[in-house]
Amino acid sequence: MKKALALHLVAQRTLIPSTPFDFDSTFHKPDHFTSGDNSWTPGVRWQTCLWHGEQLGLKFENKGTKQSPKIVLSVYAKSKIGKKSADSLISEMRYRYNLDLDLRGFYAAFRRDKVLGPAIKRWRGMRPGHPSSLYEYLIIGIVLQNATVRRSMQMFKTLLEHYGALLRFDEKELWCFWKPGALSRVSEERLRKLKMGYRAKSIKKTDEYFGKGLMDEEELRKKSRETQMEKLLELYGVGPATVWYLLFDVFHHWDFFNHVSPWEQKIYSKLFFNRSTERPVSVKKLLKYFERFGSYKQLAVHYLWEDLWWKRTHEHIPWLEKEIRV
DNA sequence: CATCAGGGCCCTG
DNA sequence: CAGGGCCCTGAT
Numbered sequence: 001m002k003k004a005l006a007l008h009l010v011a012q013r014t015l016i017p018s019t020p021f022d023f024d025s026t027f028h029k030p031d032h033f034t035s036g037d038n039s040w041t042p043g044v045r046w047q048t049c050l051w052h053g054e055q056l057g058l059k060f061e062n063k064g065t066k067q068s069p070k071i072v073l074s075v076y077a078k079s080k081i082g083k084k085s086a087d088s089l090i091s092e093m094r095y096r097y098n099l100d101l102d103l104r105g106f107y108a109a110f111r112r113d114k115v116l117g118p119a120i121k122r123w124r125g126m127r128p129g130h131p132s133s134l135y136e137y138l139i140i141g142i143v144l145q146n147a148t149v150r151r152s153m154q155m156f157k158t159l160l161e162h163y164g165a166l167l168r169f170d171e172k173e174l175w176c177f178w179k180p181g182a183l184s185r186v187s188e189e190r191l192r193k194l195k196m197g198y199r200a201k202s203i204k205k206t207d208e209y210f211g212k213g214l215m216d217e218e219e220l221r222k223k224s225r226e227t228q229m230e231k232l233l234e235l236y237g238v239g240p241a242t243v244w245y246l247l248f249d250v251f252h253h254w255d256f257f258n259h260v261s262p263w264e265q266k267i268y269s270k271l272f273f274n275r276s277t278e279r280p281v282s283v284k285k286l287l288k289y290f291e292r293f294g295s296y297k298q299l300a301v302h303y304l305w306e307d308l309w310w311k312r313t314h315e316h317i318p319w320l321e322k323e324i325r326v
Numbered sequence: 327c328a329t330c331a332g333g334g335c336c337c338t339g
Numbered sequence: 340c341a342g343g344g345c346c347c348t349g350a351t
Contacts, residue, residue: 263333
């Protein structure tokens with residue numbers, strides 16, 4: 001076990017999101033299985049963040065209400081961070097958690113929808129979002145490939161514990177991601193020994209590509225969805241499944257829904273067609289079903305998906321347990 | 327015990 | 340463009 005690096009409070013800022021805003025469902029996604037890099041309790045989220053090369057601890061606290069939201073963000077670091085760095089960190093967090101997202105159009109269109117209406121009512125103010133940079137998300141995406149949840153978590157945890165840094169702040173100990181390029185001296189063979197399997201090659205290539213500075217995430221965000229998709233698919237180890245996750249979680253496209261993985265297929269079949277998971281509805285039919293949500297397809301999926309996972313936190317759902325195998 | 331598919335993707339033919 | 344192979348694991 002590595003020794004934790006002690007951080008201390010270096011900045012505190014207040015963030016005001018657009019309304020309505022729901023803190024807990026925005027900052028905690030029960031389907032993002034945690035691997036020691038974040039922690040949550042109602043009203044508070046802790047996470048690490050590698051920002052401009054600095055290992056940071058972040059604490060978000062809910063200090064407002066749905067209609068009058070207010071978040072206090074405390075930044076912990078080894079030593080003082082400049083105002084510029086703090087400012088850019090804030091705007092990045094506003095981006096990653098979609099704090100300025102306007103959901104009115106979405107709600108107005110589907111508030112009365114038979115399927116989506118109840119989920120909107122329950123999760124009013126929830127934002128989609130993901131804490132990771134593109135590089136970090138790619139590493140996560142790679143360990144998700146062709147593996148069950150338990151195995152993915154194992155792989156991610158192994159990587160963090162070998163190449164990440166353990167940070168201590170606000171009485172929490174959490175793992176922080178390594179810098180892109182940090183794996184340059186780690187051999188593919190070594191990664192295989194750490195049980196990454198054939199993914200070792202993808203991890204190496206991704207790290208090398210980003211380590212050389214060949215990918216500009218900021219610039220790519222400004223490009224069209226088609227360009228983004230094209231650039232992402234050029235990366236070794238990125239295919240249709242991973243690109244679909246990326247376009248939603250990292251690039252914030254709410255209307256793009258073209259991929260359903262086998263376990264998701266089973267879950268949607270049960271949810272929307274009440275079909276047994278042994279005989280799921282075809283992917284084509286599922287995609288057609290979601291057409292009704294038009295330009296909000298993926299956002300609709302997110303609301304329904306999160307609704308199910310929150311339900312799981314306080315209710316045993318046998319058929320779901322069977323599919324996820326944590 | 328063996329076999330198989332899994333929160334895919336690459337490569338070959 | 341279809342299909343085999345890939346690391347490892349848990350299910351059957």
